[in-house]
Amino acid sequence: MKLTRFSDIGLRVLMYLAKEARTPAVTVAEVAVQFDVPHNHLVKVVGALAKMGWIDAVRGRNGGIRLAIEPDKLRIGVALRVLEGDTELVDCEGLGCRLSGDCVLRNALKVGVEAFYDAMNQYTLADIVGGNVGEQIVHMHRVFLMDRASI
Numbered sequence: 001m002k003l004t005r006f007s008d009i010g011l012r013v014l015m016y017l018a019k020e021a022r023t024p025a026v027t028v029a030e031v032a033v034q035f036d037v038p039h040n041h042l043v044k045v046v047g048a049l050a051k052m053g054w055i056d057a058v059r060g061r062n063g064g065i066r067l068a069i070e071p072d073k074l075r076i077g078v079a080l081r082v083l084e085g086d087t088e089l090v091d092c093e094g095l096g097c098r099l100s101g102d103c104v105l106r107n108a109l110k111v112g113v114e115a116f117y118d119a120m121n122q123y124t125l126a127d128i129v130g131g132n133v134g135e136q137i138v139h140m141h142r143v144f145l146m147d148r149a150s151i
Contacts (some may be wrong), residue, residue: 007083017067019137025064042142
């Protein structure tokens with residue numbers, strides 16, 4: 001299974017925001033620079049995360065994005081299921097597959113996907129930003145602020 005770019009970016013945004021409360025709020029522009037993501041694409045991801053209630057997004061000069069939930073409350077499997085959507089790995093009907101009536105593959109893939117989400121649900125957002133990763137996120141943010149202040 002391969003995650004979509006949308007989910008990949010969504011997880012990175014959540015991770016970046018999860019490490020510590022930030023004042024001022026992190027801007028979409030900052031996240032775009034940090035992860036080399038097109039601004040327009042990131043705006044769509046941020047919109048989806050805000051719609052889910054996982055982040056707060058405020059527009060305008062003093063706006064930005066902040067995590068709206070406690071990092072230990074968001075399970076990674078839940079986040080991925082929402083970000084990925086509930087689509088199947090194979091589209092038997094769309095392909096007009098002549099095997100679809102008796103094929104076990106479709107169900108086997110469903111079981112595999114459920115096992116993946118169950119495994120990912122063993123981790124919270126807090127778990128994946130612990131240790132060195134969390135320290136690196138804090139460092140990235142501080143360097144960004146220092147670079148911005150020197151302009």
